[in-house]
Amino acid sequence: xxxxxxxxxxxxRDLHKAFGSNAVLRGVDLDLPAGHSLAVIGGxxxxxxxxxxxxxxxxxxxxxxxxxxxxxxxxMSPGERERVTRKFGMLFQGAALFDxxxxxxxxxxxxxxxxxxxxxxxxxxxxxxxNMVGLDSDIADRSPAELSGGMQKRAGLxxxxxxxPEILFFDEPTTGLDPIMGSVxxxxxxxxxxxxxxxxxxxxxxxxxxxxxxxxxxMIYEGRxxxxxxxxxxxxxxxxxxxxxxxxxxxxxxxxxVAV
Amino acid sequence: MRFLATxxxxxxxxxxxxxxxxVFAAIGLYHCVRPPxxxxxxxxxxxEIGYYSLPVVGLTAIFTGAVLALQSFSGFGFAGxxxxxxxxxWGITRELGPVLAGLMVAGRVGAAMxxxxxxxxxxxxxDALTTLSTNPYKYLVxxxxxxxxAMLPLLVLVxxxxxxxxxxxxxxxxxxxxxxxxxxxxxxSLDSTGFVSGLVKAAVFGFLVALMGTYHGYxxxxxxxxxxxATTNAVVSASILLLLFNFIITAxxxxx
Numbered sequence: 001x002x003x004x005x006x007x008x009x010x011x012x013r014d015l016h017k018a019f020g021s022n023a024v025l026r027g028v029d030l031d032l033p034a035g036h037s038l039a040v041i042g043g044x045x046x047x048x049x050x051x052x053x054x055x056x057x058x059x060x061x062x063x064x065x066x067x068x069x070x071x072x073x074x075x076m077s078p079g080e081r082e083r084v085t086r087k088f089g090m091l092f093q094g095a096a097l098f099d100x101x102x103x104x105x106x107x108x109x110x111x112x113x114x115x116x117x118x119x120x121x122x123x124x125x126x127x128x129x130x131n132m133v134g135l136d137s138d139i140a141d142r143s144p145a146e147l148s149g150g151m152q153k154r155a156g157l158x159x160x161x162x163x164x165p166e167i168l169f170f171d172e173p174t175t176g177l178d179p180i181m182g183s184v185x186x187x188x189x190x191x192x193x194x195x196x197x198x199x200x201x202x203x204x205x206x207x208x209x210x211x212x213x214x215x216x217x218x219m220i221y222e223g224r225x226x227x228x229x230x231x232x233x234x235x236x237x238x239x240x241x242x243x244x245x246x247x248x249x250x251x252x253x254x255x256x257x258v259a260v
Numbered sequence: 261m262r263f264l265a266t267x268x269x270x271x272x273x274x275x276x277x278x279x280x281x282x283v284f285a286a287i288g289l290y291h292c293v294r295p296p297x298x299x300x301x302x303x304x305x306x307x308e309i310g311y312y313s314l315p316v317v318g319l320t321a322i323f324t325g326a327v328l329a330l331q332s333f334s335g336f337g338f339a340g341x342x343x344x345x346x347x348x349x350w351g352i353t354r355e356l357g358p359v360l361a362g363l364m365v366a367g368r369v370g371a372a373m374x375x376x377x378x379x380x381x382x383x384x385x386x387d388a389l390t391t392l393s394t395n396p397y398k399y400l401v402x403x404x405x406x407x408x409x410a411m412l413p414l415l416v417l418v419x420x421x422x423x424x425x426x427x428x429x430x431x432x433x434x435x436x437x438x439x440x441x442x443x444x445x446x447x448x449s450l451d452s453t454g455f456v457s458g459l460v461k462a463a464v465f466g467f468l469v470a471l472m473g474t475y476h477g478y479x480x481x482x483x484x485x486x487x488x489x490a491t492t493n494a495v496v497s498a499s500i501l502l503l504l505f506n507f508i509i510t511a512x513x514x515x516x
Contacts, residue, residue, distance in 0.1 A: 056390075058387050082393050082395070086393050090388070092384045092387070094384060096388040099379075099380075109394070113393070114392060114394060159392075
C-alpha cells in the first residue's frame with residue numbers, strides 16, 4: 001500500500017489513441033494505488049484492450065500521459081522501457097504460451113531471459129510457481145498444446161507471477177473457460193496478487209470475475225472512464241450505463257450496432 | 261484525377277513498405293551485433309536452415325549439374341570435354357548453386373519462419389515476449405538472420421561440390437569421358453572470383469530469405485488467413501529480391 005501523498009503505482013491522464021479515423025481512447029483518466037486491484041469493465045470494442053496494451057507499452061498512444069511509480073513512460077527509450085517492463089507480469093487472454101517450449105520453460109522464461117537465472121534453478125522456481133497455481137510437476141515437460149484451456153491459463157498465470165512482479169495485468173482471464181474453471185482462475189489470481197502484494201489491473205467483461213478479483217471497478221465506454229468506484233458500490237452506482245452493463249440489459253444508454 | 265490518385269497512393273505505399281523493410285533490417289542487424297546473444301537459438305536455427313535443407317539443396321544441385329552437362333554436350337559434342345567441365349563449374353559455382361540453393365531455402369525456411377513468427381504474432385506470443393522483458397528482434401529476428409547468413413554459404417559450398425559431381429557422373433558414365441581428364445579440366449576451370457562471388461551471393465541470399473521470412477511473419481495480422489498471406493509474401497518477395505540481388509552482385513563482380 002502506498003502512504004498518503006505517494007504517487008499512484010499507475011497513473012493515466014487524458015490518454016488518446018486512434019486507429020485511422022477510429023478514435024478508440026478519447027481521454028482516459030485513471031489512478032491505481034499500489035497494492036490495489038482494479039478491474040476495468042466494458043463491452044467489446046470500448047477500448048479495454050487498447051488501454052491495457054498502451055499501459056504495458058505494446059501500443060504507442062497518440063497523446064496523454066502514463067506514469068508508473070511516478071515515472072512518465074511515454075517517449076521512453078527502449079532500454080528504459082525494458083527496465084519498467086521488468087516490474088510487469090501479464091496473463092494474456094489466450095495464455096500466449098510459447099509453442100516451442102515445454103511448460104516449465106514457459107513459466108521460467110522471464111527468470112532465465114531477463115533475470116539471467118541458471119536453467120536448473122529456474123526450473124525449480126518454475127515448479128514452485130506452477131505449484132502455487134495448482135499445476136502438477138508432472139506436466140512440466142509437456143508442450144503447451146497438450147494442456148486444456150484451463151491448464152494453459154494456469155500456466156500463463158504461473159509465468160506471470162514467476163518473476164514476482166510488482167504489477168500484474170490480466171487480459172480477460174476467464175474468457176473461454178467454463179464457470180467453475182473461471183472461478184478457480186479468479187481465486188488463483190486473487191491469491192497470487194495477495195501473496196505477492198502486487199498491484200493488479202484486470203480487463204474483463206465478466207462481472208462475476210470482476211467482483212471476485214477486484215477492490216475497485218472502472219467502466220470504460222466509448223474510450224472514456226464513465227464510472228470508477230469500489231466493488232461494493234457498483235450495484236448502487238447511480239450510473240445508467242453501469243446498471244445496464246452489469247445487469248446485461250439490451251435497453252439503455254449503451255446502444256449496440258446489431259444487424260438482424 | 262481519381263486514376264492519378266490511385267497511382268499516387270500505390271506509389272506511396274510501395275515506398276512506405278520499402279522504408280519499413282529497411283528499418284526492420286537495420287534494427288535486426290543492430291541486434292545481431294549487440295549482446296545479449298542467444299547461442300542456443302542461433303544453433304537451433306543453424307540446424308534448421310543448414311542441416312535440414314541439405315537433402316533438397318543436394319538433390320537440386322546434382323540434377324542441375326547433370327542437366328548442365330547434358331545440355332553442354334548437345335552443343336559441343338565429344339570435342340568439348342574441357343568446355344563441358346568449364347560450363348558445369350562456372351554455371352554451378354557462379355550462378356545456379358547460390359540461386360537454386362537460395363530459392364530452395366526461401367521455399368522451405370523462409371515460409372516456415374513467416375508461419376512460425378506470424379502465428380506467434382496473432383496468438384500474442386510476441387506481445388508476451390515484450391512483457392517478459394525480452395526484445396522480440398533480439399530473440400526472434402537476430403538468431404534467424406545470423407544463422408541464415410552463416411549457413412547459406414556452407415549450403416552453397418556443398419551444392420557446388422554435388423553439382424559438379426552431377427556433371428562429372430553424366431560426363432564420365434554417359435558420355436564416356438576420361439574421369440582424370442574431366443577432373444583436371446574441372447580443377448583448371450575453377451576461378452577464385454567466380455567461387456567467392458557465389459559464396460558472397462549465398463550470404464546475401466541467406467540474409468534476404470531470413471529478412472523476408474521474419475519481416476512478413478512479424479507484421480502478419482488477422483488470424484490464419486493473415487499468417488497464410490505472410491507466408492506467401494515471404495516466399496515471393498524473397499525469391500524476387502534474390503534474383504534482383506543476384507544480378508547486382510554479378511554486375512559488381514564481373515561487369516569489368
